Amino acid sequence: xxxxxxxxxxxxxxxxxxxxxxxxxxxxxxxxxxxxxxxxxxxxxxxxxxxxxxxxxxxxxxxxxxxxxxxxxxxxxxxxxxxxxxxxxxxxxxxxxxxxxxxxxxxxxxxxxxxxxxxxxxxxxxxxxxxxxxxxxxxxxxxxxxxxxxxxxxxxxxxxxxxxxxxxxxxxxxxxxxxxxxxxxxxxxxxxxxxxxxxxxxxxxxxxxxxxxxxxxxxxxxxxxxxxxxxxxxxxxxxxxxxxxxxxxxxxxxxxxxxxxxxxxxxxxxxxxxxxxxxxxxxxxxxxxxxxxxxxxxxxxxxxxxxxxxxxxxxxxxxxxxxxxxxxxxxxxxxxxxxxxxxxxxxxxxxxxxxxxxxxxxxxxxxxxxxxxxxxxxxxxxxxxxxxxxxxxxxxxxxxxxxxxxxxxxxxxxxxxxxxxxxxxxxxxxxxxxxxxxxxxxxxxxxxxxxxxxxxxxxxxxxxxxxxxxxxxxxxxxxxxxxxxxxxxxxxxxxxxxxxxxxxxxxxxxxxxxxxxxxxx
Ligand SMILES: Nc1ncnc2c1ncn2[C@@H]1O[C@H](COP(=O)(O)OP(=O)(O)OP(=O)(O)O)[C@@H](O)[C@H]1O
Numbered sequence: 053x054x055x056x057x058x059x060x061x062x063x064x065x066x067x068x069x070x071x072x073x074x075x076x077x078x079x080x081x082x083x084x085x086x087x088x089x090x091x092x093x094x095x096x097x098x099x100x101x102x103x104x105x106x107x108x109x110x111x112x113x114x115x116x117x118x119x120x121x122x123x124x125x126x127x128x129x130x131x132x133x134x135x136x137x138x139x140x141x142x143x144x145x146x147x148x149x150x151x152x153x154x155x156x157x158x159x160x161x162x163x164x165x166x167x168x169x170x171x172x173x174x175x176x177x178x179x180x181x182x183x184x185x186x187x188x189x190x191x192x193x194x195x196x197x198x199x200x201x202x203x204x205x206x207x208x209x210x211x212x213x214x215x216x217x218x219x220x221x222x223x224x225x226x227x228x229x230x231x232x233x234x235x236x237x238x239x240x241x242x243x244x245x246x247x248x249x250x251x252x253x254x255x256x257x258x259x260x261x262x263x264x265x266x267x268x269x270x271x272x273x274x275x276x277x278x279x280x281x282x283x284x285x286x287x288x289x290x291x292x293x294x295x296x297x298x299x300x301x302x303x304x305x306x307x308x309x310x311x312x313x314x315x316x317x318x319x320x321x322x323x324x325x326x327x328x329x330x331x332x333x334x335x336x337x338x339x340x341x342x343x344x345x346x347x348x349x350x351x352x353x354x355x356x357x358x359x360x361x362x363x364x365x366x367x368x369x370x371x372x373x374x375x376x377x378x379x380x381x382x383x384x385x386x387x388x389x390x391x392x393x394x395x396x397x398x399x400x401x402x403x404x405x406x407x408x409x410x411x412x413x414x415x416x417x418x419x420x421x422x423x424x425x426x427x428x429x430x431x432x433x434x435x436x437x438x439x440x441x442x443x444x445x446x447x448x449x450x451x452x453x454x455x456x457x458x459x460x461x462x463x464x465x466x467x468x469x470x471x472x473x474x475x476x477x478x479x480x481x482x483x484x485x486x487x488x489x490x491x492x493x494x495x496x497x498x499x500x501x502x503x504x505x506x507x508x509x510x511x512x513x514x515x516x517x518x519x520x521x522x523x524x525x526x527x528x529x530x531x532x533x534x535x536x537x538x539x540x541x542x543x544x545x546x547x548x549x550x551x552x553x554x555x556x557x558x559x560x561x562x563x564x565x566x567x568x569x570x571x572x573x
Contacts, residue, residue, distance in 0.1 A: 072100070072101075072230065072260060072261065073100040073101040073230050073231070073257065073260050073261055073262050073263040074100055074134060074135055074150075074151050074152070074230045074231040074263055075097075075098065075099050075100035075134070075135050075136070075263065076097075076098045076121070076132065076133065076134055076152070076231055076263070076265070077095070077096065077097045077098070077132070077133040077136075078094055078095055078096050078117065078120070078121065078130060078131075078132055078133075079095050079130055079131050079132075079133060080093050080094070080095055080129060080130040080131070081093070081094040081095070081117060081120055081127050081129075081130035081131075081132075082094070082127060082128045082129040082130050083113075083116050083120055083125055083127050083128050084128045085473065086465070087465065088465045089287050090113050090116040090287050091113045091116045091117055091120070091127070091284075091287045092287045092288050093129075093130070093288070093289075094113070094117060094130070094284065094287070094288065094289045095289060096117075096282040096289060096292070098231075098263060098265050098280075099263070099280070100135070100260070100263050101257055101258070101259075101260040101261075101262070101263055102257060102263055102264075102279045102280055103253070103254055103257045103263075103264045103266070103277055103278050103279050103280075104263070104264065104265050104266070104278060104279065104280050104281065104282065105266050105267075105268055105274040105278035105280070105281040105282075105295070106118070106265055106266065106267045106268075106281070106282055106284070107268065107269075107274065107281055107282070107283045107284070107303060107306075107307055108283055108284035108285060108307055108505075109285070109307050109308055109477075109505040109507060109508070110463065110475050110476070110477025110478050110480075110481070110503075110504060110505050110508055111286075111463035111474070111475040111477065111478050112284040112285055112286065112287070112307070113284045113286075113287040113288075114267045114284055115235070115267070115475065115476075116287075117284065118154070118233050118235065118265070118267065120132075121141065121147070121152065121233065122141070122144055122147045122152065122154055122233065123141040123142055123143045123144045123145075123146055123147045124144060126142070134150055134151075134152075134231075145176075148176070148227065148229070151228065151229050151230045151231055152229060152231045152232075152233065153224035153227060153229030153231070153232050153233070154224075154232070154233045154234075154235065155217075155220045155221055155224060155232060155233070155234045155235070155237055156220075156235050157235055157236045157237070157239045157240065157503065158240075159208075159216050159217070159220060159240075160220065161208045161216060161219060161220065161223075162208065163207065163208050163209035164207055164208075164209060165207065165208060166204060166205050166206060166207055166208065167202055167203065167204045167205075167206075167208060167211075167219050167222075168184070168187065168188055168191055168204045168205065170208060170219070170223065171191060171219075171222070171223055171226050172184075172187050172191075174223055174226075174227060175226075175227065176227075188204065191204060191226070192204075194226060195222070198222065198225065200218055200222075200248075200249075200252050201218075201222070202215045202218050202219045202222065203215070212245075212363075213240045213241055213242075213245065213363075213364060213365075214241050214242070214245030214248070214249065217237060217238075217240065217241055217245070217249060218249060221237075221249070221253070225262075230261070230262055230263065231262075231263045231265070232253075232262060232263070232264050232265070233265045233266075233267075234264060234265070234266040234267065235267045236267055236268060236269065236503060237249070237250075237266065238250065238268075238270065238273060239502060239503065240364060240531070242363075243533075246273065247276070250273060250276070250277045251277070253277075254277050257279075266278065269503070269504065269505050269506060269509075271300045271303065271304075271506070274295060274303070275295055275300060278295045279294065279295060280292065280293065280294055280295060281293070281295050281298070281303065283303065283306040283307055285306070285307060285308075285309070290306045290307070291306050304506065304507075307505070307506075307507075308505075308507050311507065317513075317514040317515075317517035317518050317521065318517075318521075319517065319520075319521070319541075320355070320520075320521040322353075322354070322355040322356075324353070325353040325354035325355050325356065325523075326353060326354055326389070327351045327352070327353050327389075327390075327525075328352060328353060328354050328388060328389055328493060328494060328524075328525035329350075329351070329352040329386070329387075329388055329494050329525045329527065330350075330351050330352075330386065330387040330388075330390075331348055331349060331350045331351075331375075331384070331386060332349060332384055332385050332386070332387065333347050333348070333349060333383060333384035333385070334347070334348040334349075334371065334374060334381060334383075334384035334385075334386070335347055335348075335381065335382045335383045335384050336367075336370050336371070336373075336374045336379055336380070336381055336382055337370075337382055338370055343382075343549060344367045344370040344549050345367045345370050345371050345374065345549050346367070346548070346549035346550045347384070347550070348367075348371060348384070348546075348549075348550070348551050349551070350527075350544060350551060350554070352494075352525040352526070352527055353525060354493075354523045354524070354525055355520055355521065355523050355524070355525075356520065356525055356526070356541045356542065357516070357517075357520050357526040357528055357539050357540045357541050357542075358526070358527055358528070358540060358541065358542045358543075358544055358554075359528045359529075359530060359535075359536035359537075359539060359540030359542070359543050359544070360527070360528065360529045360530075360536075360543075360544050360545070360546050360551070361530070361533055361536045361543055361544070361545050361546070361565055361568075361569060362529075362531075362545055362546035362547060362569055363531075363547075363569055363570075364531050366546050366547050366548055366549065367546055367548070367549035367550075368498070368529045368546050369410060369498070369529075370549075371529070371546070372407075372409060372410070372496060372498045372527075372529055373409070374395075375395060375405075375407070375496050375527070376395055376407050376409055376496060377394075377395030377396060377397075377400075378409070378415065388403040388405065388493070388494060389403070389493075391403075393405070401430070403493060403494065404490070404491060404492055404493035404494065405492075405493065405494040405495075405496070406430075406487040406488070406490075406492045406494070406495050406496070407487060407495065407496035407497065407498075408480075408483055408484055408487055408496075408497045408498065408500050409498055410498045410499055410502070412479055412480055412483040413471070413472065413476070413479045416483045417471050417472075417479065417482075417483065418471075419470070419471060419472035420470055420472060421470065421471060422467060422468045422469060422470060422471065423453060423457065423462070423464050423466075423467050423468070423469050423470075423471050423474070423482055424446075424449050424450050424452075424453035424467035424468060425449070426471045426482060426483075426486070427452065427453045427456050427457075427467075427482060427485065427486050428449045428452065428453070428486075429486060430486055430487070430490070450467045450468075453467035454467055456482075456485040456486065456489055457482075457485070459485065459489075460481050460482070460484065460485035460511075461481065461508075461511075462474070462478050462481045462482045462485060463475065463478045464478065464482075476503045477503050477504050477505060477508060480500075480502070480503065480504060480508075481504075481508060481512075484500065484512060484515070488515050488516075488519060491522070492519050492522075492524045493523075493524060493525065494524065494525050494526075494527075495516070495519050495524050495525070495526045495527070496526075496527045497516065497526070497527070497528050497529070498529045498530075499529065499530055499531060499532070500512055500513075500516065500528070500530075501513065501530075501532065501535060513535070513538065513539060516528070516539060517539065520541075526539075528540065533562065533565065533566075536565075537557070537562070540557050541556065541557055542554060542555065542556050542557060543555055543557060543560055543565060545565055545568035545569055547568065547569060547570070547571045548571060552568070553565075553568035
């Protein structure tokens, strides 16, 4: 039996509004892309009013499953039951009409509009002439019944990341969605913000007002907030159950099988090494032409990792972009081994400067080109890939790609797959494979483990440490303070475009770094 959204029976009334939490099941969900079975016969049950975690390593099929639920993909086979009834979700509008909403890793709000404006225009029934006074009054009344609120009258661009994420969630509640899919919702939040938001959502699921299906790679959050969990591996359902009854070790085994994690690379000790990368008075502007990087001075020695901590949006992205040639300097200079350095392709090759920017699919790949071609970006004009200048040799290029795919466990049907078809985590691994596979003198990495599963994080951090131990100077920008503390030899804190606090790792602590992040230094 198939029921449309309109045919669904009126749910019982809750204090939050007309509807109650929705229960959802997938039955035999299967999605095949060409010869690739991204999802094979997956049945999961998310009870109404539960907080359910969806786990799996990169490429396991989590996004494909939720895209089938949301109507972004049509499954090859399988169906969705909503509150026990089979419901055909032919597109995202149908999902929305039946009360399923999605909150993404990245923000989808219009930055120049206020929260009120963002919410009202998101409505399907937005009137052609909007009575803003009336809308604001009804929003205020609604938010009085919500467990959290955000400032309604300032542009979204001026809100902190935690407030933006709260607003994304409030938007879904305002649209009366009672089944929320959260795709790694805390990646851009501090641990404090993450706990606050997940805690508030948990009060709503416990009250029976909302059901949550959360994709997460963070066991800490899963064990603290999820009632139940399901694990996918290679597109198949591997098991699940009540979170409190299953250990983290058992959950990880379900995710990766008996694969052995790479031993954490030990930190090699060096005598005082020469300076390799020197940032001298670096200044740059943001996209609006406002000062973003303000006279940054930093020297990084061979065999040293300097971690830049900071709340996102304090100039870190712009600093990285100046170093990788994606943003002009307004003043200052770079030196590599005392020689002037500008980030052109030739100079990067000459000085062996490598890097992983943020959002690698956008900033470090050509999305429609194959995995092999993307892996060859740094070497396509050198033997053996180019025997004569301008002539590519596909054989050696594919052979090299296969080697890197195996070494870095990039999940792809093969080297000829367009890179845009890979899962987010696997694009990340492919770019790291390309950038870390040769001798590196300077390594510039921004949030290298963003969106990666726990096994990949261990592997990538070991590789960064290997490069350091091999004598590379590493500049690591990360919003994950644990990552900075684990990898860095020295910590620098960036606040409002400036670096006013730098300390060796043994002479600082979380609280001091936190204060410097808040600008108290
Ligand atoms: N449009 C597509 N065409 C071909 N293959 C695809 C497409 N979308 C996904 N895949 C493949 O399906 C598999 C599952 O990908 P999916 O994005 O669902 O994984 P995931 O578990 O969400 O991973 P991650 O944690 O890295 O985001 C991957 O091997 C991916 O390459």
